[in-house]
Amino acid sequence: MPTITLPNGDTKQFPAPVTLGEIAASIGAGLAKAAIGARVDLGAGPELRDLSSVIDQDASVAIVTAPRPGQAAAADALFLMRHSAAHVMAEAIQDVIGKDVLLAYGPPTDTGFFYDMHLPEGKKLSSDHFEAINRRIAEIIKEDRPFTRYEQPADQALTRLKSEGNKYKVDNAERAMGVASSVYRGPRAAPAESPGASGREAASLSFYATGEPGRNWEDLCRGPHVPSTGRIGAACVLSLASSYWHGDETSDRLTRVYGTAFATPADLDAYLKQREEAVKRDHRVIGRSLRLFHIDEAVGQGLILWTPKGSIVRKELQSFIAAELKKQGYTEVFTPHIGSLDLYKTSGHFPYYKDSQFAPIVERQTLERLCEQGCSCAELMARIEGVSERLAAGINQRTGSQTIAPDRVIPDDRLVEGFMLRPMNCPHHAKIFASGPHSYRDMPVRLSEFGTVYRWEQSGELNGLTRVRGFTQDDAHLFCAEDQVPAEIQGCLSLVKVIFSTLGMKDYRVRVGLRDPDGAKYTGSKEAWDKAEAACLEAARSLGVPFSQEPGEAAFYGPKIDFVVKDVIGREWQLGTVQVDYNMANRFDLSYVGPDNRPHRPVVIHRAPFGSMERFCGVLIEHFAGAFPTWLSPEQVRVLPISDKSNEYAAAVVQALRAADVRATCDHSNDRVQAKVKVAADEKIPYMAVVGPRDAESGSVSVRARGVEKDLGAMPLESFVRAVRREIDARSAELGVRP
RNA sequence: GCCGCUGUAGCUCAGUGGUAGAGCGCACCCUUGGUAAGGGUGAGGUCACGGGUUCAAAUCCCGUCAGCGGCUCCA
Numbered sequence: 001m002p003t004i005t006l007p008n009g010d011t012k013q014f015p016a017p018v019t020l021g022e023i024a025a026s027i028g029a030g031l032a033k034a035a036i037g038a039r040v041d042l043g044a045g046p047e048l049r050d051l052s053s054v055i056d057q058d059a060s061v062a063i064v065t066a067p068r069p070g071q072a073a074a075a076d077a078l079f080l081m082r083h084s085a086a087h088v089m090a091e092a093i094q095d096v097i098g099k100d101v102l103l104a105y106g107p108p109t110d111t112g113f114f115y116d117m118h119l120p121e122g123k124k125l126s127s128d129h130f131e132a133i134n135r136r137i138a139e140i141i142k143e144d145r146p147f148t149r150y151e152q153p154a155d156q157a158l159t160r161l162k163s164e165g166n167k168y169k170v171d172n173a174e175r176a177m178g179v180a181s182s183v184y185r186g187p188r189a190a191p192a193e194s195p196g197a198s199g200r201e202a203a204s205l206s207f208y209a210t211g212e213p214g215r216n217w218e219d220l221c222r223g224p225h226v227p228s229t230g231r232i233g234a235a236c237v238l239s240l241a242s243s244y245w246h247g248d249e250t251s252d253r254l255t256r257v258y259g260t261a262f263a264t265p266a267d268l269d270a271y272l273k274q275r276e277e278a279v280k281r282d283h284r285v286i287g288r289s290l291r292l293f294h295i296d297e298a299v300g301q302g303l304i305l306w307t308p309k310g311s312i313v314r315k316e317l318q319s320f321i322a323a324e325l326k327k328q329g330y331t332e333v334f335t336p337h338i339g340s341l342d343l344y345k346t347s348g349h350f351p352y353y354k355d356s357q358f359a360p361i362v363e364r365q366t367l368e369r370l371c372e373q374g375c376s377c378a379e380l381m382a383r384i385e386g387v388s389e390r391l392a393a394g395i396n397q398r399t400g401s402q403t404i405a406p407d408r409v410i411p412d413d414r415l416v417e418g419f420m421l422r423p424m425n426c427p428h429h430a431k432i433f434a435s436g437p438h439s440y441r442d443m444p445v446r447l448s449e450f451g452t453v454y455r456w457e458q459s460g461e462l463n464g465l466t467r468v469r470g471f472t473q474d475d476a477h478l479f480c481a482e483d484q485v486p487a488e489i490q491g492c493l494s495l496v497k498v499i500f501s502t503l504g505m506k507d508y509r510v511r512v513g514l515r516d517p518d519g520a521k522y523t524g525s526k527e528a529w530d531k532a533e534a535a536c537l538e539a540a541r542s543l544g545v546p547f548s549q550e551p552g553e554a555a556f557y558g559p560k561i562d563f564v565v566k567d568v569i570g571r572e573w574q575l576g577t578v579q580v581d582y583n584m585a586n587r588f589d590l591s592y593v594g595p596d597n598r599p600h601r602p603v604v605i606h607r608a609p610f611g612s613m614e615r616f617c618g619v620l621i622e623h624f625a626g627a628f629p630t631w632l633s634p635e636q637v638r639v640l641p642i643s644d645k646s647n648e649y650a651a652a653v654v655q656a657l658r659a660a661d662v663r664a665t666c667d668h669s670n671d672r673v674q675a676k677v678k679v680a681a682d683e684k685i686p687y688m689a690v691v692g693p694r695d696a697e698s699g700s701v702s703v704r705a706r707g708v709e710k711d712l713g714a715m716p717l718e719s720f721v722r723a724v725r726r727e728i729d730a731r732s733a734e735l736g737v738r739p
Numbered sequence: 740g741c742c743g744c745u746g747u748a749g750c751u752c753a754g755u756g757g758u759a760g761a762g763c764g765c766a767c768c769c770u771u772g773g774u775a776a777g778g779g780u781g782a783g784g785u786c787a788c789g790g791g792u793u794c795a796a797a798u799c800c801c802g803u804c805a806g807c808g809g810c811u812c813c814a
Contacts (some may be wrong), residue, residue: 125743126744242743249740254742254810255742353813458741640773642771642774670771671772674773674774674776688774691773692772
């Protein structure tokens with residue numbers, strides 16, 4: 001006698017087990033018609049289920065419906081459609097390419113779905129096949145075949161899958177049954193689930209036929225699905241990529257086919273259009289057309305050349321944050337881009353991350369001498385990577401923990417000294433702190449620097465401004481007494497908030513990176529980590545925005561609070577970051593004198609509200625689609641003389657603007673005004689000042705603001721200059737000059 | 740780093756074995772025009788780089804480099 005609780009609190013009693021479809025029908029015919037699945041809570045948390053699923057105990061049930069025309073589809077509905085569309089696409093691909101394509105894993109994602117598959121030797125799938133595949137997808141949807149679920153005892157199902165010769169499905173089934181030996185930490189896009197596991201004990205495996213089992217296409221799958229293919233509004237294949245089986249780079253390489261589905265063809269169309277539009281916002285495209293930055297093969301991969309226009313944007317951002325830092329009592333320092341290898345052995349960067357740093361720089365004479373002595377490459381490496389006895393003893397003594405492997409320690413006279421391009425700024429700042437005595441009265445010491453760092457990123461990871469090999473952090477290190485940590489974290493978070501609110505960036509998420517309980521890469525004591533993690537969580541809670549806690553995302557020296565945004569393609573990038581570090585002070589033996597006249601260890605906070613200037617500017621270009629607010633615009637006003645006859649007055653206008661520290665130029669070309677307007681509009685310049693004989697006579701300018709179809713009319717030059725100046729000073733996000 | 744795709748003028752791209760092309764941009768000339776492209780002329784190319792096949796290669800093959808999309812990484 002199941003009692004069903006509906007979302008509005010009503011309850012319904014059924015004399016016998018019922019399907020979710022029957023429950024929908026009992027509520028209303030319209031609902032039954034619109035239903036495509038249901039969200040069910042049997043007491044263990046809500047889960048999505050098929051309409052055919054039988055409920056034989058008390059439960060909360062919310063029917064998931066396909067949206068009415070014009071209504072936005074709910075996440076659950078899209079999930080069901082996309083999960084189902086993955087099956088339809090896989091069937092279509094097998095129809096087009098061949099039945100011998102081995103399917104591996106095909107989950108829904110945030111914006112669609114993908115299916116990983118293994119193509120048999122000699123077979124190829126390329127975008128040339130998309131048209132045929134999409135046609136077949138449309139046919140299958142039109143055929144409106146039911147998604148038919150059936151179950152088989154696990155051992156029987158496994159035998160069958162083995163006979164079909166698809167090792168991926170066999171593997172899926174084994175994992176679903178819980179017999180797999182290794183733990184599957186699924187790809188981030190697709191959280192680990194047990195494909196085909198029908199119950200928690202997985203005594204049986206479930207399959208879905210698109211139509212009639214045994215006759216139509218089918219796939220091992222745990223579900224849930226929409227009732228029939230026709231209930232997938234519209235679906236299409238989008239792109240091809242590659243992936244590793246289980247995300248393991250030593251495992252098989254698979255072909256990943258991305259697709260998406262929407263409730264209606266109109267929604268799908270709108271999505272595809274939006275994707276096209278997004279590409280136009282790509283910072284690499286805008287960066288080239290607006291000449292904001294340049295990457296040159298001859299300079300090197302992932303190395304940014306800031307052109308004059310981009311440099312203005314970056315410089316304005318730096319001045320903006322510098323003013324905020326001054327308010328918070330920071331002091332500025334300058335340090336070199338390179339440091340002794342020993343420094344990074346002390347800080348721990350070299351042993352922990354040597355593979356993601358540029359190779360050490362060793363003096364030429366030393367190398368020549370070693371060559372003459374017949375030193376092998378392997379020997380050289382060992383002697384560079386080794387740690388001196390003195391250094392190892394010091395580090396171990398201070399931290400009390402074994403941070404240097406014994407085989408790393410070699411006699412000082414065998415050691416080859418070198419330098420490194422710095423991967424982080426903190427060691428230099430630590431040495432500045434250590435260079436003089438500090439009283440508790442002077443704490444915290446806040447050292448800031450726009451510090452450029454270099455990291456050896458894998459070539460396949462490089463991406464425009466967002467992932468580079470040399471970048472400048474708006475870095476600072478706060479050396480605090482322990483009881484100052486919470487307030488200082490708050491101060492850092494407020495910087496990030498000022499940046500985001502000034503620039504009108506609302507679409508970000510906050511991530512608290514904690515240590516992975518099984519991870520071995522971390523340095524420092526458990527007690528220190530516990531304290532640091534508690535401080536970060538406390539600060540995140542006070543932020544007033546939702547945040548996620550992510551084990552394994554911590555830095556090797558401490559936990560952190562990150563601000564993450566998405567680019568136009570939907571990829572996530574970490575921008576601002578605040579990291580608590582209880583380790584660096586130990587490693588560098590930093591101290592301050594407390595009120596008790598005894599030395600105390602400071603706690604160090606690393607923070608970079610922009611993160612990296614390169615990445616931030618990349619994201620910012622996309623945020624504004626290149627149309628920067630006036631204060632950030634490389635060119636703020638373009639003066640457009642009607643003809644040569646007005647050149648003299650135009651020059652006077654430019655001069656007046658420049659005198660007020662407004663970035664202005666004049667378009668002297670012999671084009672007509674129409675053309676000059678078009679060019680200035682394409683360059684996304686905030687204001688145009690059209691000047692002709694009439695303006696020269698009255699001392700006015702005819703103003704046109706970006707994004708406004710018509711000109712705003714004439715206004716006195718002086719008031720225009722004043723208005724623009726006021727807008728810049730306010731760092732206004734909007735163009736506000738009006739006559 | 741791995742898989743796939745791509746690489747032709749400053750930019751966007753056409754050219755599929757037989758003389759290297761277009762539009763935009765650039766230079767110059769005409770035009771002196773009041774708000775999203777007036778007209779003309781011209782310069783500009785080791786067809787990414789290196790090898791191979793061929794009478795002949797931008798085009799076919801191999802390798803390298805770089806870019807793009809993923810994956811894997813990411814202090």
